[in-house]
Amino acid sequence: MSGRPVDEIVRIASDLVRIPSVSDSGGVYAAVDFVAAWLKERGVKARIAEYGKGAPVAIAEAGSGKRSILLNGHVDVVPAGDPSRWKHDPFSGKMDKDYLYGRGAGDMKAGLAVFMYLTAELAGRVDYKIIFTAVSDEEVGGARGAKNTAERYRPDLVLDCEAGNSRFIGLGEKGILQVRLVTNGISAHGSMPSRGKNAIMLMLDDLKRLSAIAKLKVRAPKGIAEALKNSTMAYGPDVPIISYNPSVINGGVKINVVPDCCEAYVDMRIPPGMSTAKGLGIVRSIVKSAAVTVHSSAEPNYTEPGDPYVAGFVKAAKRYVANPIRIIKAGGTDGRFFRYKGIPTISFGPGDVRTIHAYNERAALKDIATSYKVYRDYMLALPL
Numbered sequence: 001m002s003g004r005p006v007d008e009i010v011r012i013a014s015d016l017v018r019i020p021s022v023s024d025s026g027g028v029y030a031a032v033d034f035v036a037a038w039l040k041e042r043g044v045k046a047r048i049a050e051y052g053k054g055a056p057v058a059i060a061e062a063g064s065g066k067r068s069i070l071l072n073g074h075v076d077v078v079p080a081g082d083p084s085r086w087k088h089d090p091f092s093g094k095m096d097k098d099y100l101y102g103r104g105a106g107d108m109k110a111g112l113a114v115f116m117y118l119t120a121e122l123a124g125r126v127d128y129k130i131i132f133t134a135v136s137d138e139e140v141g142g143a144r145g146a147k148n149t150a151e152r153y154r155p156d157l158v159l160d161c162e163a164g165n166s167r168f169i170g171l172g173e174k175g176i177l178q179v180r181l182v183t184n185g186i187s188a189h190g191s192m193p194s195r196g197k198n199a200i201m202l203m204l205d206d207l208k209r210l211s212a213i214a215k216l217k218v219r220a221p222k223g224i225a226e227a228l229k230n231s232t233m234a235y236g237p238d239v240p241i242i243s244y245n246p247s248v249i250n251g252g253v254k255i256n257v258v259p260d261c262c263e264a265y266v267d268m269r270i271p272p273g274m275s276t277a278k279g280l281g282i283v284r285s286i287v288k289s290a291a292v293t294v295h296s297s298a299e300p301n302y303t304e305p306g307d308p309y310v311a312g313f314v315k316a317a318k319r320y321v322a323n324p325i326r327i328i329k330a331g332g333t334d335g336r337f338f339r340y341k342g343i344p345t346i347s348f349g350p351g352d353v354r355t356i357h358a359y360n361e362r363a364a365l366k367d368i369a370t371s372y373k374v375y376r377d378y379m380l381a382l383p384l
């Protein structure tokens with residue numbers, strides 16, 4: 001490997017951004033092929049597996065030892081949306097002296113490039129096995145990629161290079177409780193609404209009532225309260241509470257008909273300290289008219305802040321980051337599949353958290369360099 005590591009990493013990340021690997025598109029195959037080919041060129045044994053159709057995984061196993069660590073990344077990205085809203089073509093991989101731009105720059109092709117480089121650089125130089133995996137369905141739930149790698153590997157530690165401004169050390173993430181509400185009314189002529197029962201109004205009343213769920217106090221488990229509080233620095237005030245977002249609503253047939261049916265979807269994220277079952281019970285106790293069914297759910301999860309792997313990571317980060325902060329992530333990531341198996345899982349990586357999934361996504365080159373240095377020091381110091 002020639003040239004400065006960071007220059008090479010940024011080049012890899014830019015090449016990756018140029019592959020439009022939106023989840024469930026053909027681009028994910030091109031992206032995992034690129035990853036595996038790059039590793040092979042550097043002498044790392046890499047292969048492609050496909051545990052679930054349409055979601056190939058690039059896998060490399062390097063080095064050996066009693067212990068193993070798994071580097072988890074994803075090649076897939078969310079769609080770019082309206083191209084005219086981007087300052088630069090979202091798939092051009094454009095860079096200037098400060099940033100790499102484009103869809104996936106932060107989430108998480110810069111981080112993935114850091115892991116690719118480190119796998120090649122440290123293979124055989126550390127006395128543990130490195131399992132590198134690049135999945136391609138993280139943005140659509142991870143049921144085919146990471147869920148399966150978590151079933152197949154038992155590493156001692158998982159590192160995940162998701163966007164976090166190279167400052168936020170993710171120890172866990174909120175749970176997901178997405179529900180579908182349906183209200184049924186009685187149709188009537190629109191000129192005689194009192195003869196009917198308006199399903200849209202029933203729904204609006206329930207949605208309003210349910211908004212109170214965001215005001216409930218959820219007691220944070222011992223040890224994690226500070227991380228939850230710190231998370232507001234990364235994501236704003238929604239992390240320690242049950243966030244409440246009615247996101248889709250459908251109802252009514254015609255302007256002159258009293259609607260007899262209305263459907264709404266609500267996306268709630270549950271902080272550690274509550275289960276999704278408990279959350280669902282609360283939802284059902286608050287709504288008056290709506291039938292509630294679960295659309296999708298995942299339990300909140302975290303690695304103990306006092307875990308020695310976490311302490312070691314904070315130490316490595318402090319060398320390069322003025323004030324690294326341990327947080328609980330607002331959104332879900334593939335890290336949860338490993339935490340559900342009891343494996344310590346740390347999430348840290350470059351990428352501006354305010355621009356991920358947004359227009360003009362970007363990753364600061366300085367952050368990419370920081371992530372590389374933190375991970376390199378940390379991985380060289382392992383096992384602790």
Ligand SMILES: [Zn+2]
Pocket residue numbers: 074107108138162163
């Ligand atoms: Zn991501």
